[in-house]
Amino acid sequence: MKSEPQCFSFADLKRAPGQITCWDGVRNYQARNLLRDEVRIGDGVLFYHSSIPVPAIVGLARVMRAGYPDPSARDPRSEHFDPRAGDENPIWWAVDIQYDTEIVRPLTREMLRGHPVLEKMDVLRKGNRLSVQPVTAEQWEAVLQLSQVRDQSTYQTSRGRV
DNA sequence: GCCAACGTTGGC
DNA sequence: GCCAACGTTGGC
Secondary structure: OEEOOOOOOHHHHHHOHHHEEEEOOOOOHHHHHHHHHHOOOOOEEEEEEOOOOOOEEEEEEEEEEEEEEOHHHHOOOOOOOOOOOOOOOOOOEEEEEEEEEEEEEEEEHHHHHOOOOHHHOHHHOOOOOOOOOEOOHHHHHHHHHHOOOOOHHHOOOOOOEO
């Protein structure tokens, strides 16, 4: 999952009540489909900081609630308000994620590009603007190895995601 | 349904 | 600031 840290950072997630946040405001249909159809409770999340001098994967999170109608789409005061969204047709979807582990040495794009497995990650593809991107199990495990996270067994590695 | 114009994202 | 790569919009 991508976020501009000036908007919402991994540190913000760590500070959030219960270290949980609603991942809302996604307004791209492809990303919406991932949130609605693919993301499962317990999934690992790679938290990526974008639009900064050195973009990087900075931490791990976990999905605590699978896809549900995005509340911000129904909130007229939200900048993500969508008047088309209704009970019968939510249009937009959200998930809840929880802070898990900080990556002490963030994985920069240069580091990802230099890895035989990670060089193929979607996030490195030029022009890719998806704010939610799938990650293969192989990529997930490579990230954990590179980031030197110890307790790898506690993560669901079969369907890791970013 | 086509497609040009426009807007947005985000690395560099 | 530039620009590539989309996604969206709207006239026709």
